[in-house]
Amino acid sequence: MKITASRLLASGLGAMLLVLLYACAVTGVEGSVGYDGGYYEPYGYDYGGWGLGYRVGPSRCCDHRDDHRDVHREDHPGNRGGGRAPAYRPAPAGRSAPSIPGRSRTH
Amino acid sequence: MDRNGRTRHPPPRVCTAVLLFGICTAFARSADFELPPLNSPPTTETHPGKMLWADLVTPDLAAAEKFYGGLFGWTFQSLRGGRSDYALALLDGRPVAGLLQKAIALGEHRQSAWLTFLAASDIDSVKRLAVSHGAKVLADTKLYPMRGRQCVLSDPEGAVFALLASSSGDPPDYLPVTGEWIWSSLHAKDAGSEAGFYQNLFGYDVFELPSDDGLNHLILSTDNYARASTNDLARGSARRHSHWLNFVRVENAAASTAKVLALGGRVVVEPRMDRHGGMVAVVADPAGAPFGLMEWSDSDTKEEPK
Numbered sequence: 001m002k003i004t005a006s007r008l009l010a011s012g013l014g015a016m017l018l019v020l021l022y023a024c025a026v027t028g029v030e031g032s033v034g035y036d037g038g039y040y041e042p043y044g045y046d047y048g049g050w051g052l053g054y055r056v057g058p059s060r061c062c063d064h065r066d067d068h069r070d071v072h073r074e075d076h077p078g079n080r081g082g083g084r085a086p087a088y089r090p091a092p093a094g095r096s097a098p099s100i101p102g103r104s105r106t107h
Numbered sequence: 108m109d110r111n112g113r114t115r116h117p118p119p120r121v122c123t124a125v126l127l128f129g130i131c132t133a134f135a136r137s138a139d140f141e142l143p144p145l146n147s148p149p150t151t152e153t154h155p156g157k158m159l160w161a162d163l164v165t166p167d168l169a170a171a172e173k174f175y176g177g178l179f180g181w182t183f184q185s186l187r188g189g190r191s192d193y194a195l196a197l198l199d200g201r202p203v204a205g206l207l208q209k210a211i212a213l214g215e216h217r218q219s220a221w222l223t224f225l226a227a228s229d230i231d232s233v234k235r236l237a238v239s240h241g242a243k244v245l246a247d248t249k250l251y252p253m254r255g256r257q258c259v260l261s262d263p264e265g266a267v268f269a270l271l272a273s274s275s276g277d278p279p280d281y282l283p284v285t286g287e288w289i290w291s292s293l294h295a296k297d298a299g300s301e302a303g304f305y306q307n308l309f310g311y312d313v314f315e316l317p318s319d320d321g322l323n324h325l326i327l328s329t330d331n332y333a334r335a336s337t338n339d340l341a342r343g344s345a346r347r348h349s350h351w352l353n354f355v356r357v358e359n360a361a362a363s364t365a366k367v368l369a370l371g372g373r374v375v376v377e378p379r380m381d382r383h384g385g386m387v388a389v390v391a392d393p394a395g396a397p398f399g400l401m402e403w404s405d406s407d408t409k410e411e412p413k
Binding site: 008033035036037038039040041042043044045046047048049050051052053054055056057058059060086087088089090095096097098099100101102103104105 | 110117122129140142162163164165188189190193205209211212216217218219220222223245249251257261267269279280281282284289292294297299300303304306312314315316318320322324325326328331332333336338341342343344346347348350352354378379381382383384387389391397399401402403405408
């Protein structure tokens with residue numbers, strides 16, 4: 001009776017282990033299973049509506065910041081909170097905004 | 108039960124064999140999936156904050172392959188393993204992007220999207236720094252031995268991005284060819300705050316650029332190359348949220364936009380002149396994932412800063 005019970009217990013544990021291993025493989029709990037690189041965004045948002053003058057790309061090399069230091073003037077509509085200092089450290093005023101790399105890939 | 112009323116059990120050897128088979132099957136499933144390195148041969152370069160990869164998540168991998176193959180001439184290499192259906196997009200044999208099929212649960216509305224990967228050779232420090240500045244970890248650091256270590260975060264405004272410590276070094280700084288990613292822009296409620304957040308992570312130089320629309324448009328650079336821009340969200344709609352947008356270099360944005368429509372996609376922002384003098388457009392693939400198109404003539408980069 002004792003032997004039967006222990007065998008039953010062993011079989012049960014074995015089955016549980018199998019189920020657990022399979023579940024890990026399927027759901028990716030184990031470190032290297034499957035791939036997690038994608039992420040769905042929330043649904044229903046608008047990605048367009050860019051107004052005239054809404055420019056997002058890099059400049060050609062090189063835009064001189066000295067020409068437009070008024071971007072962060074206190075009444076600039078993009079500066080929330082009026083004269084608040086920007087949350088970033090601006091590049092030194094004398095430096096030009098760089099462009100993207102221009103060197104071609106050589107095979 | 109045998110005829111004496113005792114319960115019959117399989118011999119211990121059978122149990123052991125079944126157990127071993129289960130273990131082997133489980134580990135075989137996990138060992139199947141391996142991402143290739145970003146660079147072959149490997150480089151010794153590190154460019155913190157450089158956009159170096161993008162993954163699309165889509166409910167229909169076959170449709171996505173047809174669309175992007177038709178639009179950019181990408182070819183695809185299927186990588187299947189574990190629970191993943193993943194295709195590596197190649198341009199002239201070089202990996203340019205990944206396409207991952209993930210089911211969307213019934214009744215759930217989710218937006219297919221491109222995930223932007225930024226280079227972070229010291230990924231643990233950058234992740235810690237990000238969290239201490241208000242980011243959330245959406246998928247913790249995971250190792251893909253040949254690809255590297257990566258994690259997915261959302262920034263303080265909720266824009267989702269990933270960090271990647273590439274096992275094969277960061278890609279060298281070349282002008283992308285047609286069909287490769289050329290630019291990334293972050294669109295946020297407060298472009299300045301977001302610029303500060305990313306500057307803390309990657310040490311970007313932040314340049315303020317002139318704008319005609321009264322909004323903040325900032326350039327983030329490292330190594331004296333522009334890496335990305337942060338932009339206040341466009342006005343006029345309440346249904347906007349902070350997000351990254353990646354641009355593929357095209358020869359002709361208008362022609363590519365027409366192709367997008369012919370392939371079942373849609374136009375989000377019609378082709379328009381941007382500050383470098385080339386056209387940009389924003390489009391969406393058939394599953395709705397937005398991305399950008401950007402013209403760039405070789406003469407657009409007039410001066411090599413390095």
